[in-house]
Amino acid sequence: MKNYANRNQALLHFIVLPTILLTVGLLGGLRIDAQTGKFIFIAPPLVTLVLAILLGSLFVRAGAIDLHRWLDIEQPTLTNVSHLLTLLALFFASAQAFNSVLPETGLLHWMFSFFFLWTLWTNQFSAFDARRLLKSLIVLFATAFVLKHLVVAGLNAPEGGWIRKLASTLLQGIAIDVPAFAPITGYVSFFALALYVLGLLLLTPVPVRPDSSAVNNLAVREDALAELDQSAE
Amino acid sequence: MQRKFIQIAGLIWTLVYASIIVWIYATVPRSFKEVATNTQIAAGIYEINQERFNNGLTLFRRDQFRAARDEWAGADPAQRDPRTQFYIAYACYREGWGRVYDDDALFKQGLETVNRAISLAPNGTLVVDDPNLQMHTAAELKTELEEGTETSWNDLNPVKLFRKRK
Numbered sequence: 001m002k003n004y005a006n007r008n009q010a011l012l013h014f015i016v017l018p019t020i021l022l023t024v025g026l027l028g029g030l031r032i033d034a035q036t037g038k039f040i041f042i043a044p045p046l047v048t049l050v051l052a053i054l055l056g057s058l059f060v061r062a063g064a065i066d067l068h069r070w071l072d073i074e075q076p077t078l079t080n081v082s083h084l085l086t087l088l089a090l091f092f093a094s095a096q097a098f099n100s101v102l103p104e105t106g107l108l109h110w111m112f113s114f115f116f117l118w119t120l121w122t123n124q125f126s127a128f129d130a131r132r133l134l135k136s137l138i139v140l141f142a143t144a145f146v147l148k149h150l151v152v153a154g155l156n157a158p159e160g161g162w163i164r165k166l167a168s169t170l171l172q173g174i175a176i177d178v179p180a181f182a183p184i185t186g187y188v189s190f191f192a193l194a195l196y197v198l199g200l201l202l203l204t205p206v207p208v209r210p211d212s213s214a215v216n217n218l219a220v221r222e223d224a225l226a227e228l229d230q231s232a233e
Numbered sequence: 234m235q236r237k238f239i240q241i242a243g244l245i246w247t248l249v250y251a252s253i254i255v256w257i258y259a260t261v262p263r264s265f266k267e268v269a270t271n272t273q274i275a276a277g278i279y280e281i282n283q284e285r286f287n288n289g290l291t292l293f294r295r296d297q298f299r300a301a302r303d304e305w306a307g308a309d310p311a312q313r314d315p316r317t318q319f320y321i322a323y324a325c326y327r328e329g330w331g332r333v334y335d336d337d338a339l340f341k342q343g344l345e346t347v348n349r350a351i352s353l354a355p356n357g358t359l360v361v362d363d364p365n366l367q368m369h370t371a372a373e374l375k376t377e378l379e380e381g382t383e384t385s386w387n388d389l390n391p392v393k394l395f396r397k398r399k
Contacts, residue, residue: 003235006235006236007235007236007239010235010236010239010240010243011239013243014239014240014242014243014244015239015242015243015246018243018246018247018250019246019247019250022247022250022251022254025251025254026254026257029258036263038263038264039261039262039263039264040263041257041258041261041262043258078237078240078241078244079240081244082240082243082244082247085244085247085248085251086247089247089251
């Protein structure tokens, strides 16, 4: 029974999680041309890399990733390399998740970038725990997704509809120079974001070590007790 | 032991998958078909569609240059075969050639294509032994296309009206 649990944990940690994060990296920059239906791969813009760094810092600050335990000098090299790759995959998945919900060009691109930067920067100074951070990120990405793939994309929709009317009213007077993509782009983006959230859910603050879950739990508890002591002082 | 095996497998898989993603973003395929073509190129097993190439050749000999170019484009979708690229450039030359003036757009397209053919050819030298052509090397074709796109006093020479298409 324990063997199965260990094996499944290892599979999840070393194969499933990197695969999910890399798939986000693949799909985050994928758009489908509205006219030809062909793929357009957009590499992550520089601003998304900055956003990913800020988000990574937030993960560490909120305790969603305990960097010292992910990369530990006392761990075997193979484990450290494996963890480093997973963290790199997380970084690129974060950049591509932002890329997926950022308008590609124009004023809206910079407006969205600014709001992301503002939110992540102010969050650096807030008290967060891992669960709250995850909830906050879901709301952040969901809002950006709705704005980009429903409101802005609605403006380019040939058949119009209520979204187009609403978006035209909301964005009256603003020059929208965002390229038009096929509606399936929204589905791809949704799938990528869903995978990203799933990846974050699977990400443990402390990597699980073989046959040492009790030791790990104790280590976490020790940290928690130390924090409690500090706050009491 | 089993955990170590999974760890090594995960490491290899992560590196391979990440390389595939980097490769996709570097080659920017426009469809699944292009993904397959790029894979063939990467594996070194890319070949042109000979049937479409022959169709293009038949059309070329009937002076249906645009149709011939379409066939050749389909025969060599990755634009990796120097011989096919040479023929596409030749079709641009023949269609764009004029007794009084040449079609600049077609000549420029031809020049780009013949430059591609030269860059793909081993040692940068490409010779096509086709008795139906009057220019057999990519260098000759390139010179002809370059001369067609340049503006000079020689363009006003009335003798030019008696020149022949190659």
